[in-house]
Amino acid sequence: MVSTADRSEIAFFDLETTIPTRPGQSYAILEFGSILVCPKKLIELESYNTLVRPHDLSFLSPNFVRANGITADAVVSAPTFSEIADRVYDILNGRVWAGHNILRFDCVRLREAxxxxxxxxxxxxxxxxxxxxxxxxxxxxxxxxxxxTLAAYFGLGRQSHRSLDDVRMNFEVVKHCATVLFLVISQVFSIIISLFYIQFHSNILLIQESANPVEQIPIPVESVYLPPESIPSNEAMVEDSSSTTLSDAFNKQSEFITSTEISRPSITVSVAPFLHGSQRIQILHRDIPLQIRCDAMRIRFGLSTKFLDHAGRPRLSFVVDLNSSDLCDLLDACDNIAKRFVDSDSNHEWRPVVSRKPGFYDSPTIRLHLRTIAGDSSGWMTEIYHKQSSSSSSSSSSLSAQQLVYSNYDVIELDALFRPGSFVDAYFSLDPYNYPQNAGIRLVAKKLIVHY
Structure with a gap:
């Protein structure tokens, strides 16, 4: 007999059950399916699948037919769970279990059985x-x-809601997701290498300029990557012109300009192929990622914590009034340009960056999102400053404002800062996103100066 310590295979499994129709009624297992997977080669080694007759036949009505095709007649003639309990125990005990939502559902139902x-x-x-x-x-x-949804995303067909089919689909989804994450990690390494390349050659250029200010040697660049924080978002990698030096391109990425400084004909979209036919989109102004500054924007609604990030932390955003018709027209134009690059035959719902709700808002609004540190660390990447309202002008905000430092995710403390009716100077980038259900442009705040 093989000891549990030697059971290295991963057991993917899935249960199909009845759904309780009255208070106090329990679930009944109708089907069990599993595959054993070699963790080194990621191949299926063996499978087991069986229908199960529930211990209480009152769970099944004469007309009972599940949407997955499991009929009452088929279940009635199947073995009971007690008859398959030994086989299920032998498959699962001492192995790593895998499945979709098994912790909240399948594992609980199994222990009940x-x-x-x-x-x-x-x-x-x-x-x-x-x-x-x-x-x-x-x-x-x-x-x-x-x-x-995951199966449709990767083009794996429709889910059948039969145990063995769902288990195999789950296994394929995990492999596809692992491939995507591996490629993203590879891109991050490429970005890190590119940034080292930028820093190294920028230092050489500075040394050459100091040693011989007359003879400057520009370093051409084929493509310049955005900083690593752009990878979890839908920002595209920027392709620069061959006449731009690396040091110039690196410095220009930090520029913020007002709507009056933007030339509409100079707005373009860079589209780079991504994974499984998808694309990364970047909105550019004169071949540089478009980043906008707008002063004295009135906060309409304070911080929203409705959505969570991958680690379960709130994604913070707030709504401001658009106090500039030029900025409003500019964002509409960016919307129209980016929208053309979303597949015309897709089911995406395009969400306009400018919100207009007649009869409710007295002016157009936009939503600004705060950036958080990627990974499991806590902290905000958006620079947040406090500024007295009596300061001479918004153009000198950064000189008279005091930076606030938050070492953790204290949403209550931040919420008190972003009070409706107060004003904020916003420095933000345009981050197009393209998900299966919706697409649009997210405005990501790089720096905020809150008036008080």
Whole structure:
């Protein structure tokens, strides 16, 4: 007999159950399906699948037919759970368990089933819940992260809601997600190398300029990557002209300009191929990522904590009134340009960057998003400053403002700062996104100066 310590295979499994229709009614297992996977080669080694007759046949009505095709007649003639309990125990006990939403559903139902027959349940060596794992690591690229949505995202067909088919689909989804994350990590390494290349050659250029100010040697660049924080977003990598030096391109990435300084004919969109036919979109102004400064914007609604990031922390944003018709027209123009690059045959809902609700808002509004540190560290990447309202002018805001430092995610403290009716000078970038259900442009605040 193989000891549990030697059971290195990963057991992907899935249960199909009845759905309680009255208070106090429990779930009943109707089907169990599993595959054993080699963790080194990521191949299926063996499979097991069976329908299960519930211990209480009252769960099944004469006309009972599940949407997945499991009929009452098929279930009635199937073995009971007590008859398959030994086989299920042998498959699962001492192995790593894997499945989609198994921690909240399948594992609970399995323990209930063993308790009903007075048997100890199998115990896992570890668990891999692909719903929790992919939500944390893969993000919201695939919408609601349901198995059907993930399968559609990767072109794996429709979910059948049959145990063995769903298990195999789950396995394929995990492999596809792992491939995407591997490629993203590869891009991050490329970015780090590029930034080292930029810094190294910029230093050489500075030395050459100091040694011989007459003879300057510009360093051409094929392409310049954005900083690493842009990777989790939908920002595209920027292709610069060959006449731009690396040091120039690096410095220009930090420029913020007002709407009156922007030439509309100079706004372009850079589109780079991404994964599985998708594209990364970057809005440029004169071949530089467009970043905008707008002063004295009135806060309409304070911080929103409705949405969470991959680590379960709130994604903070707030709404401001658009106090400039030029900026309003500019953002509309950027909307129209970016929208053309979304597949025309897709089911995306385009969400305009400028919100207009007649009869409710007395002016157009935009939503500004705060940036947070990528990964598991706590902290805000958006620079936040406090400025007395009596300061001479908004143009000198950065000189008279005091930077605030937040070492953790104290939403209450920040919420008190962003009071409706107060004013803020905003420095923000345009971050196009393209998800299966919706697309649009997200305005990401790099720096905020809050008036008080």
């Amino acid at each position: 063993y308790a009903q027959i007075n048997r100890p349940p199998p115990e896992p060596k570890g668990t891999i819940d692909s719903l929790a794992l992919l939500t944390q690591r893969f993000g919201r690229r695939a919408g609601d992260m349901k198995m059907a």
